[in-house]
Amino acid sequence: MPGSRVEVERLTHAFDGNVVLRDVSFSIEPGELVALTGPSGSGKTTLLQLLGGLDRPTAGRIMVDGIPVHALRHATRYRREVVGFVFQLHHLLPALTAQENVQLPMVAAHVPRRERDLRAHELLDEVDLSGRARSLPSSLSGGERQRVAIARALAGQPRLILADEPTGSLDAAATERIWQLLAAVRERHGSTILVASHDASLLRHVDRSLAIRGGAVCEQPASNLAPPPPPATGPDHHDRAPAEL
Numbered sequence: 001m002p003g004s005r006v007e008v009e010r011l012t013h014a015f016d017g018n019v020v021l022r023d024v025s026f027s028i029e030p031g032e033l034v035a036l037t038g039p040s041g042s043g044k045t046t047l048l049q050l051l052g053g054l055d056r057p058t059a060g061r062i063m064v065d066g067i068p069v070h071a072l073r074h075a076t077r078y079r080r081e082v083v084g085f086v087f088q089l090h091h092l093l094p095a096l097t098a099q100e101n102v103q104l105p106m107v108a109a110h111v112p113r114r115e116r117d118l119r120a121h122e123l124l125d126e127v128d129l130s131g132r133a134r135s136l137p138s139s140l141s142g143g144e145r146q147r148v149a150i151a152r153a154l155a156g157q158p159r160l161i162l163a164d165e166p167t168g169s170l171d172a173a174a175t176e177r178i179w180q181l182l183a184a185v186r187e188r189h190g191s192t193i194l195v196a197s198h199d200a201s202l203l204r205h206v207d208r209s210l211a212i213r214g215g216a217v218c219e220q221p222a223s224n225l226a227p228p229p230p231p232a233t234g235p236d237h238h239d240r241a242p243a244e245l
């Protein structure tokens with residue numbers, strides 16, 4: 001299934017008169033893997049929530065595969081059938097095993113149990129966690145939980161994956177693994193993926209980068225992409241602050 005085409009036209013969003021996004025226009029082609037950067041409070045989460053139909057914009061249009069997301073009164077079906085969300089704090093249910101968490105969207109979509117079991121196994125295998133199907137989130141590492149959250153986001157076979165700082169609490173190695181996983185998902189499924197992150201290592205994996213500054217969204221020039229990887233060892237390696245966007 002090809003990824004979604006996203007078209008945003010003259011989008012404005014304000015909370016109680018405080019304008020966060022001002023007259024923003026951009027588009028994302030099917031199957032593109034795009035970074036969303038910008039300082040804290042610039043509106044990354046706001047934009048992802050608008051694109052995901054979790055909130056409605058103050059003004060402007062959001063078209064995803066021709067669906068007018070800005071105008072949807074009940075976006076439940078759009079969210080279930082088109083979008084997969086990955087949140088910073090994974091939002092796994094603590095009382096459910098990894099496999100049960102992955103199955104949740106399929107329960108909501110009334111997928112029969114046998115098919116759910118099979119798909120959940122495949123998805124956990126895809127994120128390299130087939131051995132942890134029966135583990136509760138509390139017994140998984142942060143990176144493993146995020147991978148379960150990605151498997152869960154994939155359960156509805158989304159055409160559009162929206163990830164909001166999916167590596168917020170992870171170290172460099174676990175972060176790199178998440179980026180590689182998202183790149184592999186794009187390769188395998190052709191999904192369109194938009195990832196908000198402060199972590200500059202993401203830029204080595206994306207096609208494009210969009211930056212939010214002062215309510216505007218601008219294309220980051222290609223020359224700013226792909227900073228060189230940090231040296232594995234070196235005299236000052238441990239003193240250096242992680243690269244931030």
Ligand SMILES: Nc1ncnc2c1ncn2[C@@H]1O[C@H](COP(=O)(O)OP(=O)(O)OP(=O)(O)O)[C@@H](O)[C@H]1O
Pocket residue numbers: 015016020038039040041042043044045046047
């Ligand atoms: N529900 C809300 N009600 C009022 N103001 C809000 C709401 N959600 C976000 N805001 C405000 O909108 C602005 C953008 O917030 P947003 O969470 O989108 O930023 P962000 O770029 O995701 O930041 P971070 O990098 O810290 O996650 C902030 O000033 C925030 O206080």
Ligand SMILES: [Mg+2]
Pocket residue numbers: 044045046164
């Ligand atoms: Mg945010």
